[in-house]
Amino acid sequence: MTDSAISLRGAVKRFGDITAVDGLDLEVPTGICFGLLGPNGAGKSTTMRLLTAQALADAGEIEVLGHSLPGESKQARMAMGVVPQLDNLDVELTCRQILTVFARLYRVPSAGRPAAVQRALEIANLVPRADTIVRELSGGMRRRLLVARGLIHNPRLVLLDEPTVGLDPQVRQELWSLIDTLRSSGVTVLMSTHYIEEAERLADIVAVMSFGRVIAQGSPAELVLAHAGREVLEVYGPPPELARIDELATERGWSHRRSGPAVAILHAESLNGEARNGESLTDELPSGVTRPANLEDAFVALTGELIE
Amino acid sequence: MSRDIVIFGRYWPSTTFSSIVQPTIYLLAFGLGIGSLVSHVNHVDYVQYVATGVVATAVLFASAFPGMFNTFVRWQFQRTYDAMLATPLDVEELITAETLWISLRAGVYGMAPLLVGIAFGLSPSWGMLLVPFIGFITGFGFASFGVVIAAVAKTIDNFNYVTSAVLTPMFLVAGTFFPISTFPPLLHLIAELNPLYHCVQLVRDAVLGPLGVADIGHLAVLLGWALLMWRLAIVLLGRRLID
Numbered sequence: 001m002t003d004s005a006i007s008l009r010g011a012v013k014r015f016g017d018i019t020a021v022d023g024l025d026l027e028v029p030t031g032i033c034f035g036l037l038g039p040n041g042a043g044k045s046t047t048m049r050l051l052t053a054q055a056l057a058d059a060g061e062i063e064v065l066g067h068s069l070p071g072e073s074k075q076a077r078m079a080m081g082v083v084p085q086l087d088n089l090d091v092e093l094t095c096r097q098i099l100t101v102f103a104r105l106y107r108v109p110s111a112g113r114p115a116a117v118q119r120a121l122e123i124a125n126l127v128p129r130a131d132t133i134v135r136e137l138s139g140g141m142r143r144r145l146l147v148a149r150g151l152i153h154n155p156r157l158v159l160l161d162e163p164t165v166g167l168d169p170q171v172r173q174e175l176w177s178l179i180d181t182l183r184s185s186g187v188t189v190l191m192s193t194h195y196i197e198e199a200e201r202l203a204d205i206v207a208v209m210s211f212g213r214v215i216a217q218g219s220p221a222e223l224v225l226a227h228a229g230r231e232v233l234e235v236y237g238p239p240p241e242l243a244r245i246d247e248l249a250t251e252r253g254w255s256h257r258r259s260g261p262a263v264a265i266l267h268a269e270s271l272n273g274e275a276r277n278g279e280s281l282t283d284e285l286p287s288g289v290t291r292p293a294n295l296e297d298a299f300v301a302l303t304g305e306l307i308e
Numbered sequence: 309m310s311r312d313i314v315i316f317g318r319y320w321p322s323t324t325f326s327s328i329v330q331p332t333i334y335l336l337a338f339g340l341g342i343g344s345l346v347s348h349v350n351h352v353d354y355v356q357y358v359a360t361g362v363v364a365t366a367v368l369f370a371s372a373f374p375g376m377f378n379t380f381v382r383w384q385f386q387r388t389y390d391a392m393l394a395t396p397l398d399v400e401e402l403i404t405a406e407t408l409w410i411s412l413r414a415g416v417y418g419m420a421p422l423l424v425g426i427a428f429g430l431s432p433s434w435g436m437l438l439v440p441f442i443g444f445i446t447g448f449g450f451a452s453f454g455v456v457i458a459a460v461a462k463t464i465d466n467f468n469y470v471t472s473a474v475l476t477p478m479f480l481v482a483g484t485f486f487p488i489s490t491f492p493p494l495l496h497l498i499a500e501l502n503p504l505y506h507c508v509q510l511v512r513d514a515v516l517g518p519l520g521v522a523d524i525g526h527l528a529v530l531l532g533w534a535l536l537m538w539r540l541a542i543v544l545l546g547r548r549l550i551d
Contacts, residue, residue: 013551015551046551049551052393052394053550054390054393054394054549054550054551055550055551056550056551074396074398075396077394077395077396078395078396082391082394084387084390084391084394086387086390087387088386088387088388088390088391089386089391090386090388091386102391102395105392105395105396105397106395106396107396149391
């Protein structure tokens, strides 16, 4: 009844006393890149596993590409590709062998397998390495092979779980353009990440997850505007001074956060308004740097600064 | 399973070597060592007695160990199973394919002691052609048993307990090297519950003849064991593969 590629309604997943996914509602429209952003432990990976029925929900309804899970999980998995967070390649095999085996597992007809393997190798820029054993590939190549493996059967939906974690900037750029190419070709992409920049650049819609549920959702720009404003004032100083500014901001009810050696005051554009209304901000606040608000500001404002 | 065949393509020399050499060593050690003291057991020439008995040992080693170690390594260390379960494959198909492949191999390796035995005076017989099938059924049970152990093991070191407390007594108390009829009643009963004992008896009757009504019972035990372990493997490993 929906045209969503993915739809979760009230999904709950518990592991003993821990509730990893806690009444999650999520709709991923077809054909977009959807970013699932959240701190570690927010339930992103569990959500991904729910979508492949590698974890079974304790409650709620899950639909993937029109197939209801877990009953029709095989049909759903047949039409979707998964790129895992952890490298789970068979290190003993060559790229071509791995892709051939997975083409078979994804039920690509045997006549079409060599072409599918070739296409996947091309997408991932691994043609020259087709017959290299995985153990001898660099980290970036292995990650590209993981992507190729998830695309071998031309899926309509791709799940990417932390696709660029632990990669150097060059490889990350490469993967980003690959993801962008996918999206442009009409594939729905669901990507979980805790790299804010990644979500900001690639995702059409971002859902921020915290403690197993979505706490905010929208385009990156909308999220920034709603939760961090247009501008952020960053005030630098020694720790005691920062503590004082912290206190002052709390007292005034300004949305703010510690940002390394500075205190960042969000929605700074409205501060100027206060200043114009006669409050002597300059006395209370040492000079700071004003910069455009970004998704990181919104993210921290939403999920809090405390690290568990 | 296609993936296993590809992997096997890389490892067959070492796997095959150990599968052939190990029973050969048992055969030589027991057949020639004890054979010089004992010439016949139950009217059977001792070399023939051991050569047929060691088939079960070869099958056990070629199935229980891969069942335990391959499963654990691919599941826990390489996480291959996680990757495969993200495809349309399900747990039942995955485990069945893995155990089928192991047991096919075990059936073939079960022939090795017979070939070595022939070199030491075992006379070829038509019944030998049944051995790969007996080895396959036995191997399926023990490969599944290995998967069950892997599913309940906390670390790979846990396998040592199983090897020394279960597998070693199993292959010694199976009528492989000496008949269990000499055992006191309790031990005799335990030996009769050992599926490997039934494999030994079945192979011996098939190779040395004659096959009788008792062999239907042996076959039934092996089939029952294979079925039980197979289902148990799917349930137990399934519980750990799917959250």
